[in-house]
Amino acid sequence: MSEIAAPVARIYGEPLAEMPTDLYIPPDALEVMLEAFQGPLDLLLYLIRKQNLDILDVAMAPLTRQYLAYVEVMRTRNLELAAEYLVMAAILMEIKSRMLLPRPAMTPEDEADPRAELVRRLLEYERMKLAAQQLDAMPQAGRDLMAASVFIQRAADRLPEVRVQDLAEAWRGLLYRARLSAHHRITREELSVRGYMSQVLRRLQERRVLEFTELFDPARGVAVLVVTLLALLELARESLVDITQSESYAPIYVRLAHASAH
């Protein structure tokens, strides 16, 4: 679509701005031209348009002569000639010979004209050829414009979300599979005890040794005091803590079992 027409071909390095007007084709140009033609229809269109012939009233004799000359040059040059070119040559000669026959007066014009089918094909092909050029001229995504594609920032690794129901579901699965339900009845209280067991252990991790009373917070109510005591007793039963008192009324100390062992 540039304003300066690109050369049709280069011959001996010289740009050839236009197709040759006569039938003489510089030998080196022919190959280039053959590549440029999309087939016999394209070549015919070129010949017709070049002579500015009316496609609806093509003079078959000169057209056929020129076409055959091209085909002959291609053949003598040993260029690989698609079979379609030879088929078209036969069609052209057939049409030309029928044009020479007197027309029956009664037949409608369209059917009488031996060129009708060829003209129809040429017109349809030319229409598609122009459509192809128009499509090619349209802005194409990827070629003439680019889609915005902003980088999507993600948290390094999106962490799975876990809901309380998922925990219940997991436990349900355990129960189902092991059929533990008959043997393991765990009460809310027990859960609290176990939670406080963890808390006591956690505090002992920091301090190693705590005074018994330090573990109790009366402000949190009797229930918490009871649960904490139960947790301590359970920890002692499971040998996780040592509870010691040197003498009566002396302070009671709670320490991690392994800490006292070493």
Place this chain on the structure above:
Amino acid sequence: MLQPTEAKRVLEAALLAAGEPVSVAALQRLFDEEIGADTLRRLLEELREEWSARAVELVSLASGWRFQTRLDFQPFLERLRQERPPRYSRAVMETLAIIAYRQPVTRGDIEDLRGVSVSASIVQTLESRGWIDVVGHRETPGRPALYATTKTFLDDLGLRSLDELPPLEEIAKTVTLEPAPEPQAVPAADPQRDDLEPRAG
């Protein structure tokens, strides 16, 4: 529920990141369907308006909305590209035109129209580009595949539907009406000029 301005920011981010057209239905998912399609379209129109002075534009295409660079700025952006994507050969473009305007067609139909055989690689080029696909088979011997253009084809050419394709020209008329061009002064509109230029591909 998001404020319209906030919703627009979300829309904008989603479309800028998509890299391809996004349908209104898909965009509704952004908001868990809490924003109706009509409201969404209004927001999209507002967004398009907001972007009208930029080098990137929001366009509505066959499969949805896409942010894309504006054609006028391509000369600048081209400089950043390492290589220009190759143009398709005439054979490919003619095949594409026939499929676009005469769909659904078989390879045989295309060959009849072009007057030459159509290589498998031409069809494959268009298929792998996602511009054409097989939409059925003709119930004739060999059950040849019927090709049609895809939404991606329309998207990539900036179209919303096949109706928006350039109308086919009435060739015969234009020829008879035009005066004979001088051999050395062929008008630019003369279709024989550009296309005799050999193309790679």
Place this chain on the structure above:
Amino acid sequence: MLQPTEAKRVLEAALLAAGEPVSVAALQRLFDEEIGADTLRRLLEELREEWSARAVELVSLASGWRFQTRLDFQPFLERLRQERPPRYSRAVMETLAIIAYRQPVTRGDIEDLRGVSVSASIVQTLESRGWIDVVGHRETPGRPALYATTKTFLDDLGLRSLDELPPLEEIAKTVTLEPAPEPQAVPAADPQRDDLEPRAG
């Protein structure tokens, strides 16, 4: 020479279309090197400022400048892409449930309850998430670590205390107490069959 506003529009378009960091040197090519690196950086800073209220931000990285969606908007964008939120495996979830309900427990306790071995990576997954930690050691041979849930676990699950976990009796009630299904008739809902490898040792 472009006006600064226009240059900014070109920069913006180039960066929005790039999808990856673009170096200042590459960006200079947009303007045929007619804009110095310093001016360019100033324009980029201005552009970053202009984008500060949006869901997309312009950031400067080691390899150049990049537009990226803001992290806060990730949940929206994921809905669009219909990404499945990641999930922990059944093994991880059961281990977590056991630690939550039976804490403090050793890995051996968990294995007893699950009937299968518990790999180190499962425990590590939960530890690195900050949901469990070692609160002591049981004074048995090998002094195995005792695991308990953390405050982070409670926070992340929206609980004030462990008491708020669903009571186990309630869960037990919802478990069908039918005879154990035949191995080949395990309900399809049980996705983690493969995890039930026999316990080693």
